[in-house]
Amino acid sequence: METIRLTIDNKTVEVPKGTTINKAAKEIGIDIPVLCWMELHDLNIENRPAGCRICVVEIDGRRNLAPSCATKCEEGMVVRTHTTRVLNARRTVMEFILSDHPKDCLTCPKSGNCELQTLAHQLGIREIPGQEIAAMSTYRKDTSPSIIRDLDKCILCRRCEMMCNEVQTVGALSAVNRGFMAVVAPAFEQNLEHSTCTYCGQCVAVCPTGALTEVDHTPEVLRALADPTKTVVVQTAPAVRAAMGELFGMKPGTLVTGKMVSALRALGFDYVFDTDFAADLTIMEEGTELLDRLNRFLQGDKTARLPILTSCCPGWVNFFEEYFPDLKDVPSTAKSPQQMFGAIAKSYFADKIGISRKDMVVISIMPCLAKKYECQRDEFSEDGNPDVDFSISTRELAAFIKQANIDFNNLEDGDFDAPLGESTGAGVIFGTTGGVIEAAVRTAYEIHTGKKLEKVDFTELRGFEGVRSATIDFDGFPLNIGIAHGLGNARKLLNDVRSGKSLFHAIEVMACPGGCIGGGGQPLHHGNSEILKARAAAIYEEDRNKPIRKSHENPFIIKLYEEFLGKPNSEKAHHLLHTQYFDKKKKIVVKQ
Amino acid sequence: MSSIKIELRQEDVDKIKDICASFNNEPQELINVLHKCQEHFGYLPAEIQEVVSQELSIPVAKIYGVITFYSFFTMTPKGKHPISICMGTACYVRGAEKVLDEFKKELGLEVGQTSKDGKFSLSSLRCVGACGLAPVVMIGDKTYGRVAPDDVKDILREYE
Structure with a gap:
C-alpha cells in the first residue's frame, strides 16, 4: 500500500494514500474539531459535505484554509491546525452559525448532549457580534407520531439527509429552497407524517443539534403512574439494557439489566416485565410459520411463499408497506415482540390478576422511535384501547430516572416479575443484527429435526457486514439465510426477492444499522461505531449468561400455550399474535 | 408551498x-x-x-x-405573457429594481406570482446576456432594453 508522509503541528505522520488530513491528525492524537462531518467507521457510513468549515486548517504554500475532513494528505505537506488564522476562522464560522440559531439552550431537549453547544463552549464563544441586527430564519415546527422537526435549530450539516437517502434509501428528506429559506424537508414541505418517512429515527440518531428529536411521552407515563385506578405494566426491549448505562457515565457495553429493573420498580411501575419474553413468543409463532412454509414448499406446494421475512422491526414494516407493497404477503404475519407483549398483557395477564384491559396501562421502553408509531396503529387496539399505550425510548427513560432523583449507579440489581418477565438467551439477542434469525434457528432446528442442538451459538450469523448470508445444515437440508441491517441493505435483498432471484429461505431485516442496539431511541453515538460494537458484545454476553438459551424451552412460554393459547399458530394465537400489512404506496391519480 | x-x-x-x-x-x-x-x-x-x-x-x-x-423551475403556472426582469449586475446597477417595483405596483403581483386572470406572471432572472441594453425586461420572447420605470405602463398597454 502506498503511504504518504506529512507534518501536522510539527509532528510527522505516515498514512495510506487517500487519507484525509483530519484522520491523519487523529492518528497522532490531534483532534481537529468537526461539525457537519460524521462517520460510523465499522458500518461504512460517512457524511462529508465539507459544508460547515469548522475543521479548517492551514497548509503551507496554499493561499486558502482547507477543510481537513475533505482534503487528502499529500507527500511532504506541512499542516498547522491551530494558528491564529485558523482559530479566528473557526470562531467566525461558529459565530455565523450561532447568529441564526435559537439561544434557548436551557429548555432545549438536546441540551447537554448537543454537538453545537459543546463546540461553542470549546471554541470559547462568549458573544455573537451583530446579533441585535441579524435576521433569524424561522420555520414551522412539525410533530409526527415519533419525531419532532424543529428546523430553527437546523445547521444544514445534512447528516439526516445522508442517513435518509444513502443509508436507508427512504428518501423522505432533502435539502430544499436556497439561501436563508433553505431547510431539510420532505417533498413539497409536507409534514413528516405525510411523507415516505418510516420513523426509523436514524436522522434523530445523527442530528448534532435539537433540530430532530423524539416525541417525549414521559408526561403520559407519569400521569398513568399517578393514577391509582390504573395498573401500570412495563416491558423493556433487549437493546435498552445494553446501552442505557452510557447515559449514567458507564462504559459502553455495560449491562444494566438489574439496575434498570430496580429503577422501574422505584419509579412505581406495578409490574416490571420483559419484552424478551415476547421475543421468545415471537420465535414460537414466527419459527412455526417458517417451518410450515418450508414444509409446504418441500412438498411442492406452489402457494408457500419463501423466503419468509422477519417482521419484528416497525421501521422495516413501514418501509416495505411503502416501497414493496406487492410483496406484503412475504413477511411473517407475526406481530413484533412489543405488540405481542401488549396483546398478552391485556388478555392473559389482565385475566390472571382479575382486571379489565381498560384499567391496565402498558408502557414499553424501546431503543426505537418507530415503536411510538407502531403502538398507535389502529390494528393494535381493541375498541379504541391500544394494546401498548405508550412507548418511550432509552433516552427518555434515563431522563425520567434522573428527573425522579434515583441514584441509578448505586441501585441493587432487581429481577423481572413473573410470568411475563422470564426470558431466554434467544429473546435477548433480538437486540442486535442477526439475533432474531439466530434465535429462530435455535428453535426451528430442534423442532424440524427432532434433534437437540449441540451448540447454540451460530457465529456465522453474527457480525456488522451490511448484508450477510449463511447456510445452516438442518440435518441434511441446507437452510439459506440472509441478513440485512439498514434499510438500504434490506432494499437490495428485497429487489432480489421481487425479481425471483433470491435463493434464501429466510431473511432477517432490521431497519437500523447494527440492529436495535443502534436504534433511533438509543443514547447518541456521536459517530463512534465502537460504541455499537460494545453494545452488541453486551447482548451476546447476556445471552451466554442465561441458563436457558432456546425460546421453546422457556417454562413460562410453555405454560402460556398450555393455559391459554393452545399451539403456536392456533386460531387464538392468530387472533392475538398475528397481523396484516397494508399497501401504503402513493398512487398517481389519473383524471377520468 | x-x-x-x-x-x-x-x-x-x-x-x-x-x-x-x-x-x-x-x-x-x-x-x-x-x-x-x-x-x-x-x-x-x-x-x-x-x-x-x-x-x-x-x-x-x-x-x-x-x-x-433553481429559480428557472416553477410550481405555479406562468401567465399568458410571462414577464421576466433581469436582476443581473449590469441591469441591477442601472435601476432594474425600480423597474421591477413598477411592474409589481402596476400588476399587484409579487415575484413568482401569476395574475388571477392568468394573463401576466412576474419573475426575476439573472442576466440574459444583453448587458449593453441594461436594464432588460423580457415578456414572452420579446426583449425590451433600457427600460425606465416610466416605460412600464406603455409596455403593459401593448398586451391589453
Missing part, C-alpha cells in the same frame, strides 16, 4: 413517461427531464414530480429540492 392540486390526465402521464424514456430514465438526466416537462406543461406541479420520481427512481423530496433550488 405554492403548488396547485391537480389531477393528471392519462395523456399527460404518458407524455411525462415519454420524456423520461427519451432520456433512458437515467436519474442523472433529472434536470433535462424537468426542462422538457416545464417546456411542455408550463410549470411543474407536485403530480408531475411524482411521475418523474417513479420513472427516474429518484425520491420526490430530491426532485422538489432541485425545483426549489
Whole structure:
C-alpha cells in the first residue's frame, strides 16, 4: 500500500494514500474539531459535505484554509491546525452559525448532549457580534407520531439527509429552497407524517443539534403512574439494557439489566416485565410459520411463499408497506415482540390478576422511535384501547430516572416479575443484527429435526457486514439465510426477492444499522461505531449468561400455550399474535 | 408551498413517461427531464414530480429540492405573457429594481406570482446576456432594453 508522509503541528505522520488530513491528525492524537462531518467507521457510513468549515486548517504554500475532513494528505505537506488564522476562522464560522440559531439552550431537549453547544463552549464563544441586527430564519415546527422537526435549530450539516437517502434509501428528506429559506424537508414541505418517512429515527440518531428529536411521552407515563385506578405494566426491549448505562457515565457495553429493573420498580411501575419474553413468543409463532412454509414448499406446494421475512422491526414494516407493497404477503404475519407483549398483557395477564384491559396501562421502553408509531396503529387496539399505550425510548427513560432523583449507579440489581418477565438467551439477542434469525434457528432446528442442538451459538450469523448470508445444515437440508441491517441493505435483498432471484429461505431485516442496539431511541453515538460494537458484545454476553438459551424451552412460554393459547399458530394465537400489512404506496391519480 | 392540486390526465402521464424514456430514465438526466416537462406543461406541479420520481427512481423530496433550488423551475403556472426582469449586475446597477417595483405596483403581483386572470406572471432572472441594453425586461420572447420605470405602463398597454 502506498503511504504518504506529512507534518501536522510539527509532528510527522505516515498514512495510506487517500487519507484525509483530519484522520491523519487523529492518528497522532490531534483532534481537529468537526461539525457537519460524521462517520460510523465499522458500518461504512460517512457524511462529508465539507459544508460547515469548522475543521479548517492551514497548509503551507496554499493561499486558502482547507477543510481537513475533505482534503487528502499529500507527500511532504506541512499542516498547522491551530494558528491564529485558523482559530479566528473557526470562531467566525461558529459565530455565523450561532447568529441564526435559537439561544434557548436551557429548555432545549438536546441540551447537554448537543454537538453545537459543546463546540461553542470549546471554541470559547462568549458573544455573537451583530446579533441585535441579524435576521433569524424561522420555520414551522412539525410533530409526527415519533419525531419532532424543529428546523430553527437546523445547521444544514445534512447528516439526516445522508442517513435518509444513502443509508436507508427512504428518501423522505432533502435539502430544499436556497439561501436563508433553505431547510431539510420532505417533498413539497409536507409534514413528516405525510411523507415516505418510516420513523426509523436514524436522522434523530445523527442530528448534532435539537433540530430532530423524539416525541417525549414521559408526561403520559407519569400521569398513568399517578393514577391509582390504573395498573401500570412495563416491558423493556433487549437493546435498552445494553446501552442505557452510557447515559449514567458507564462504559459502553455495560449491562444494566438489574439496575434498570430496580429503577422501574422505584419509579412505581406495578409490574416490571420483559419484552424478551415476547421475543421468545415471537420465535414460537414466527419459527412455526417458517417451518410450515418450508414444509409446504418441500412438498411442492406452489402457494408457500419463501423466503419468509422477519417482521419484528416497525421501521422495516413501514418501509416495505411503502416501497414493496406487492410483496406484503412475504413477511411473517407475526406481530413484533412489543405488540405481542401488549396483546398478552391485556388478555392473559389482565385475566390472571382479575382486571379489565381498560384499567391496565402498558408502557414499553424501546431503543426505537418507530415503536411510538407502531403502538398507535389502529390494528393494535381493541375498541379504541391500544394494546401498548405508550412507548418511550432509552433516552427518555434515563431522563425520567434522573428527573425522579434515583441514584441509578448505586441501585441493587432487581429481577423481572413473573410470568411475563422470564426470558431466554434467544429473546435477548433480538437486540442486535442477526439475533432474531439466530434465535429462530435455535428453535426451528430442534423442532424440524427432532434433534437437540449441540451448540447454540451460530457465529456465522453474527457480525456488522451490511448484508450477510449463511447456510445452516438442518440435518441434511441446507437452510439459506440472509441478513440485512439498514434499510438500504434490506432494499437490495428485497429487489432480489421481487425479481425471483433470491435463493434464501429466510431473511432477517432490521431497519437500523447494527440492529436495535443502534436504534433511533438509543443514547447518541456521536459517530463512534465502537460504541455499537460494545453494545452488541453486551447482548451476546447476556445471552451466554442465561441458563436457558432456546425460546421453546422457556417454562413460562410453555405454560402460556398450555393455559391459554393452545399451539403456536392456533386460531387464538392468530387472533392475538398475528397481523396484516397494508399497501401504503402513493398512487398517481389519473383524471377520468 | 405554492403548488396547485391537480389531477393528471392519462395523456399527460404518458407524455411525462415519454420524456423520461427519451432520456433512458437515467436519474442523472433529472434536470433535462424537468426542462422538457416545464417546456411542455408550463410549470411543474407536485403530480408531475411524482411521475418523474417513479420513472427516474429518484425520491420526490430530491426532485422538489432541485425545483426549489433553481429559480428557472416553477410550481405555479406562468401567465399568458410571462414577464421576466433581469436582476443581473449590469441591469441591477442601472435601476432594474425600480423597474421591477413598477411592474409589481402596476400588476399587484409579487415575484413568482401569476395574475388571477392568468394573463401576466412576474419573475426575476439573472442576466440574459444583453448587458449593453441594461436594464432588460423580457415578456414572452420579446426583449425590451433600457427600460425606465416610466416605460412600464406603455409596455403593459401593448398586451391589453
